[in-house]
Structures are given as structure tokens and as C-alpha cells.
Amino acid sequence: MGRNPMKAAVTLCAAASLAVPLGTASAAPSAENASQRTRDPVLVDCSSRPDVRPEAFVLACGDGNSHLVSLHWSRWDADAAVGRGSNAVNDCVPYCAAGSFRSYPVTVRLDQPRTWGKDPGEWHYTRMTLTYTDGRPDGFPRTVTYPLWD
Known part of the structure; x- marks a missing residue:
């Protein structure tokens, strides 16, 4: 220089x-x-795919014997999501491979958003509460709460 x-x-x-x-x-x-x-939180599915206002959601990732269908969301924001749909559950009678799916109307609430481990810039709901509004699977309480995966 x-x-x-x-x-x-x-x-x-x-x-x-x-x-x-x-x-x-x-x-x-x-x-x-x-x-x-x-941005509003997402719902993370079994394949680790984020979604907003999904129309369906698998609850039993291992065997698919319980899933939500015909979901319609009335609320989806930073604190919670609320919707209605049906929980299609395999009765596993006489055994799961030969069982029949029965549908039960439910309200769905998603809450407790946290940062997502796979994408820390994204928030996801970490808890789901189902309330059966007209009948429910044998042995199920009227309201069931599930932790959601990261």
C-alpha cells in the first residue's frame, strides 16, 4: 500500500x-x-410437517387407528386454535386390522404454543384437547388432553 x-x-x-x-x-x-x-403457531403432524388450519390430523401416528377429519377452525391465533370435526377411531373388533372406524363429533382446542425444535423461528401448539360432543369411544372420558410432539 x-x-x-x-x-x-x-x-x-x-x-x-x-x-x-x-x-x-x-x-x-x-x-x-x-x-x-x-406469525400464528402451526400444528406439527406425524411427519414433522407444519400446517395451519388442517382439514385432517392423525392422532395415532404408529398405526393410524385414530385421526381427526372434517376439521373446520373458528379460531387460529398466537394463543390458541379452536375447531370442530370428527375423531375417526378404529374399534379394533375383532382386532385392529379387521376393525371398523367409528366417527365421534369433537371440538378441538390447541394451545400452549412454544418455539419448534426443528425450526426455532416457528411456533407450534404443544397441547391438544378433544371434547366429545355426541358419544365417544368406549373407555374414553368426555374430554381428553394430549401433549403434541416437537
């Missing part, structure tokens, strides 16, 4: 002019992350 002061000055000015736009661009992701935190 000492040999050609003009070249050094031009190089320094060029570097400074490039640094200004880079500084502005590096601020953009933090604004984007802030907007992600204000």
Missing part, C-alpha cells in the same frame, strides 16, 4: 462503498425473523 497511495485510496473507498450495502442487507434477516415470531 505504501508504494501507490492513489491505488490504496481507491481500493479503500471501493471497499467502504461495498461495506455499506452489506451492512444493510445483514439487517434484513433479523427483521424477517421478527416477522416469523409474530
Whole structure:
């Protein structure tokens, strides 16, 4: 740099002019992350896919013998989600592979949103409460609460 002061000055000015736009661009992701935190939470399914207002949801990931269908959501916000649908449950009579699915009307409440381990910029509901409104599977209480996976 000492040999050609003009070249050094031009190089320094060029570097400074490039640094200004880079500084502005590096601020953009933090604004984007802030907007992600204000989005409504998601419901994470068995395959770790996030969804908002799903029409169906598998409760029994291992065998699929219990799932929610025909879901219609009346609320979905930062604190909770509330909807109605049916819980289709396999009666497993005489055994699960030969059983029949029976549907029971339910109200669904999702709550306790937390950051999602797979994507810390995303929030997901961590608890689901089902309330059976007209009949319920044998042995089930009227209201059932499940922790949801991360």
C-alpha cells in the first residue's frame, strides 16, 4: 500500500462503498425473523410437517387407528386454535386390522404454543384437547388432553 497511495485510496473507498450495502442487507434477516415470531403457531403432524388450519390430523401416528377429519377452525391465533370435526377411531373388533372406524363429533382446542425444535423461528401448539360432543369411544372420558410432539 505504501508504494501507490492513489491505488490504496481507491481500493479503500471501493471497499467502504461495498461495506455499506452489506451492512444493510445483514439487517434484513433479523427483521424477517421478527416477522416469523409474530406469525400464528402451526400444528406439527406425524411427519414433522407444519400446517395451519388442517382439514385432517392423525392422532395415532404408529398405526393410524385414530385421526381427526372434517376439521373446520373458528379460531387460529398466537394463543390458541379452536375447531370442530370428527375423531375417526378404529374399534379394533375383532382386532385392529379387521376393525371398523367409528366417527365421534369433537371440538378441538390447541394451545400452549412454544418455539419448534426443528425450526426455532416457528411456533407450534404443544397441547391438544378433544371434547366429545355426541358419544365417544368406549373407555374414553368426555374430554381428553394430549401433549403434541416437537
